[in-house]
Amino acid sequence: MNQHIPFLDLVTPHRELEEEIVALVRDALRHARFIGGPMVEEFEKEFAAFCGTKHAVGVGSGTDALRFALLAADIRPGDGVITVPYTFIATTEAISQAGAEPLFVDIDSRTYNMNPERLRAFLLEQCATDRATGRTIHRATGRPVTAVIPVHIYGQPAEMDAIRELAEQHRLTVIEDACQAHGAEYYSRRDGRWQKAGSMSAAAAFSFYPGKNLGACGEAGAVTTNSDEIASRIRMIRDHGQAQKYYHDREGYNGRLDAIQAGILSLKLKKLTAGNRQRRDAARRYHELLRDVPEIVLPYEPEGCHSVYHLYVIRSRERAALQDFLSARQIGTGMHYPLPLHLQKAYAGRMDMNGSLAASESASAEILSLPMYPGLTAGQQEQVAAGIRAFAASRAVQPVAS
Numbered sequence: 001m002n003q004h005i006p007f008l009d010l011v012t013p014h015r016e017l018e019e020e021i022v023a024l025v026r027d028a029l030r031h032a033r034f035i036g037g038p039m040v041e042e043f044e045k046e047f048a049a050f051c052g053t054k055h056a057v058g059v060g061s062g063t064d065a066l067r068f069a070l071l072a073a074d075i076r077p078g079d080g081v082i083t084v085p086y087t088f089i090a091t092t093e094a095i096s097q098a099g100a101e102p103l104f105v106d107i108d109s110r111t112y113n114m115n116p117e118r119l120r121a122f123l124l125e126q127c128a129t130d131r132a133t134g135r136t137i138h139r140a141t142g143r144p145v146t147a148v149i150p151v152h153i154y155g156q157p158a159e160m161d162a163i164r165e166l167a168e169q170h171r172l173t174v175i176e177d178a179c180q181a182h183g184a185e186y187y188s189r190r191d192g193r194w195q196k197a198g199s200m201s202a203a204a205a206f207s208f209y210p211g212k213n214l215g216a217c218g219e220a221g222a223v224t225t226n227s228d229e230i231a232s233r234i235r236m237i238r239d240h241g242q243a244q245k246y247y248h249d250r251e252g253y254n255g256r257l258d259a260i261q262a263g264i265l266s267l268k269l270k271k272l273t274a275g276n277r278q279r280r281d282a283a284r285r286y287h288e289l290l291r292d293v294p295e296i297v298l299p300y301e302p303e304g305c306h307s308v309y310h311l312y313v314i315r316s317r318e319r320a321a322l323q324d325f326l327s328a329r330q331i332g333t334g335m336h337y338p339l340p341l342h343l344q345k346a347y348a349g350r351m352d353m354n355g356s357l358a359a360s361e362s363a364s365a366e367i368l369s370l371p372m373y374p375g376l377t378a379g380q381q382e383q384v385a386a387g388i389r390a391f392a393a394s395r396a397v398q399p400v401a402s
């Protein structure tokens with residue numbers, strides 16, 4: 001009777017758009033402007049309007065977007081860039097590939113986002129202000145610390161007011177990793193209004209990897225910014241540092257957005273707001289279905305945050321057993337992410353530990369992502385919840401006989 005419930009459904013949304021996508025590809029074959037061109041410019045305008053920013057610059061991926069944002073914001077080789085270890089590795093790859101060094105602060109264990117108190121402690125206890133330049137210096141390494149990258153993890157905005165205030169005090173450039181947060185909103189008390197993810201910092205990175213809330217049919221990404229200067233630098237960096245063909249002001253990258261992906265993204269952007277609403281409705285339904293299940297921790301959405309639920313992540317001390325139990329009932333789940341970055345082999349021996357990262361470590365051991373996508377039905381969610389309840393009942397601790 002149990003129907004298979006995938007963790008993610010990437011087939012249905014494209015079936016609904018199939019005719020339009022095919023027409024667009026056919027069109028592209030006729031005009032043959034495959035890289036850049038009017039379809040890319042059109043999408044850039046639409047996405048900037050969606051995010052409430054002056055510019056959006058299309059690039060090859062979310063990783064490109066992060067790396068180009070750092071380069072365009074003038075983060076220099078040898079600089080320290082603060083982020084969290086509880087993210088996808090692209091965040092720190094981009095920092096390293098821009099020549100800088102990742103520095104980690106821990107997350108808040110309820111929201112899984114950067115803990116501003118830990119950021120404050122890091123800046124006050126582990127950094128100093130250089131008297132001559134006013135710059136922030138990491139005491140242990142002597143490196144200038146020049147930027148901070150909060151990640152809006154799972155589609156929920158980080159605590160941007162506190163992070164921006166600390167960044168201003170310590171002269172750090174803020175770059176948002178908004179790769180999971182297309183359309184998420186944050187109420188800024190400082191500015192007295194709701195703001196979209198991607199509009200709250202010097203520059204923000206978005207990924208349009210197929211599984212993201214706005215996904216291409218291939219690789220794609222964008223940087224959003226209100227700065228004319230950063231936007232024009234990114235346009236150069238993504239295209240081999242050229243402002244004019246074959247005249248190179250600097251070395252850049254091959255990091256452009258292709259026209260067919262931009263066209264597909266324009267079609268799918270029209271459905272993003274409705275898709276995000278469906279995700280929020282699904283999250284509310286999970287909450288109703290699961291809130292009284294013991295031993296399970298549900299996502300926490302603070303006041304002033306509108307998550308777009310890229311992922312719906314619960315926590316269980318018996319994560320592995322729960323995942324197996326659900327899998328036996330044909331329910332797909334995921335882990336985002338099972339090992340924090342400071343414990344990855346890629347960084348073995350490379351990270352200066354800046355105090356405890358315990359919240360990241362314990363979250364990584366316990367989190368489980370449930371099926372979440374716009375077409376998820378109430379019936380499917382009931383089946384997921386029934387599976388979790390059955391698991392909890394099978395594990396219920398017997399009362400101790402007195």
Ligand SMILES: *Cc1c(COP(=O)(O)O)cnc(C)c1O
Nearest residue numbers: 061062063088090179180207209
């Ligand atoms: C997906 C993702 C990225 C990287 O995006 P790509 O398009 O895959 O390069 C970066 N950061 C986070 C948090 C992501 O989820």
